[in-house]
Amino acid sequence: MDIGLQAITVVDLVSAVAESLRVDRPAGGVICTHLVTATTADAAAWIAAREGEGTELMWSHPAGSGTDSLVAAALSAVDTAGSGELSRLRVPRIGEVVVLAPAELPGTGPSGALRLLALAKRKGFTDDDIELLTGCLPALTLMLAQVVATSERQRRAAARVEAARELGLSERELEVLQLLSQGLLATSIASRLALSPRTVHKHLGNIYFKLGVHDRLVAVKVAIAHGLVSPDGVAPGVG
Template identity: 40%
Template sequence: MGRLGVRDYEQILDLAVAILENTDPEAIWSLITKHLCEVFDCTGVTFSGLYIAERVLRTEAWAPESHGPIALDLTDRYPNPDQHPLTLHVASGGTSPVILSRISERWRHSPWYDSARETGGGEQLGLPTPGDPLALRSLILGREQEFTDRDLALAARIQPLILTVDSQAREFRRLGAAAPLSVSTRHDLTPRELTVLGLLSEGLTSQGIAHRLLISPHTVNRHLEKVYRKLGTNNRVSTVLLAKQHGLVP
């Protein structure tokens, strides 16, 4: 595994700060793909999920240019989408970032490589983002020059941050379906605080919320302290009752 330099850790910190400053959960993947495109000097980065049962590839975010969500039917274009090297890696339980040419001897002689070269990104690095039980989801970084051990090490350092963000974004969407964000903004609650509040209303302990969001119980308690202060409460029961009265949680 390659060694990282000071600049590499600065770039990781830059991404963390950008994520913390973001207030729109729906824009988080566009932010991440754009940042990774710059960090790894890529010609393109996508965040996609392969739905094997439907034989559909859904791409949610793109960089450097956003094309919006796209669902691609793979039935005609790729006879065996489940045989893509990254798909095989994730389907077999692989969660670590991988360089596709290293896990597949025939990568550069595959239809996927030819398709990637059309956009200038034949060399690819896959960064799995598990979490959706219906899809094999990954960030795919593409460029002309080969990826190195240093790139792999940097991706491995960035991955925990991305997985935490993904977990929180999915919970926010699930909870937000019953409690519109426009309601919470009147109480000055951030999306992260609203997510913690929603899980609290479902009866989860600090440990349970931490496990669900891939953060520490200490971080959960800090979020709860801010929620109490903003809602003018001092315990979990009164906080959940007030939140329900104001439509902040289901």
Template identity: 35%
Template sequence: MQLRARDYERMLDLAVAVLENGDTDTSWHLITGHLLEAFGCHSATYTAGNVADGTGHAEGWAPERLSAHVGDLVQRRIRQRHPLFFYTSPLEPRPPVNVSEICARWRHTEWYSEARRDFGAAYQMGVPLPGEHGILRNIVLGRDADYTARELAFATRIQPLLVGVANHVRELRRLRAGSLPAPVMTGHGLTPRELTVLGLLAEGLTTEAIARRLAISPHTVNRHLEKVYRKLGTNNRVSTVRVARRAGLVA
């Protein structure tokens, strides 16, 4: 299935966002936000559960309003034997799939009713993330129509990246539990990459010029700028540069 140039740009955006994010507590919220936009869906959740003891957690979701429904989401999916959850295997790679492909009577099930009621989505796609013994990890994307062959192909291409993220986050947490220091932050909580973007902004570069200089997409530049604005308490380029200069963050 032929992917579009924009699909590859979104893959790069996702990879860059993951590499630049040093906070493992926000990793899955960041990723589900990217996926929500990339697939034009209504909801995106990341869950991990242990079927043997019925425990688990939903760690990332978008949009934020889903927080009211994800408290016991994994426990419900285990108890109800949700088809996408049990399609996932702890170690065996399985491709992304529309729930209607593995559940013939999807529209007549309690899972469908719950998806409509809580997530505002009639159809779901599951992206299994194998790699952790005894744990079922997956991402579920919901919207009002099945995902197309191209979108399934796109999900298949980014699936190894998402598996790598899951393993990366797990390993970082294990290492930090052994007292590794937290990621180094700069003044006002700006990351090194945000400082770089801020410096180029102070030079008068446009979003497109910054993107070319850093070999990232304009979309990623705007994400960095939004974070810079929030951290500096500003809402436009001029005031941001003024505050940054006053604080000694840029020349």
């Protein structure tokens, strides 16, 4: 591949990921989409491998397609080569698979959440494809810490919303509860959320009722127990 074209592709990838991070959106799908387009791959998967939790398919192309074989191939390749490498292998029915496993840079982790990019192409990847993907690996490595941090933060936020829903709390009530755990008073919460103090007090009443408590301290303890707020963000003397 022409070195100029390769450089443009890498710069476009970095720019797209940077924009995704700027607006606080997961960047895994952006990475996959760009590299599928650049290599004309038939399928792709962005995979999270978390310590003690197994693996999670974060994004796939085509969306909703069966990717079990691709994920299994990616994990097998990493077990053999380790992170920071580009691996190639043949897999029955899906063709050649290339796995990129960006390593965590010293001082940025460990996050306990390895990311793998797996691409599949029935006809096999060309030398130009491999040269391009190899050239993208350093850029992915540099961006990995922030990509993972954004993705994991959003994952935790989604888990809190789901936990709140199971307790009958709305997303607004969850927001109020999280600010309450940080030690904010009703007037400060109102200012932060652009609400009236009266509305905040109404939300607090609903929160206490749904959690079966009568004050701030117990509400925060219950919230921590159910994963609605992070213990690290609780103000001293509150939780």
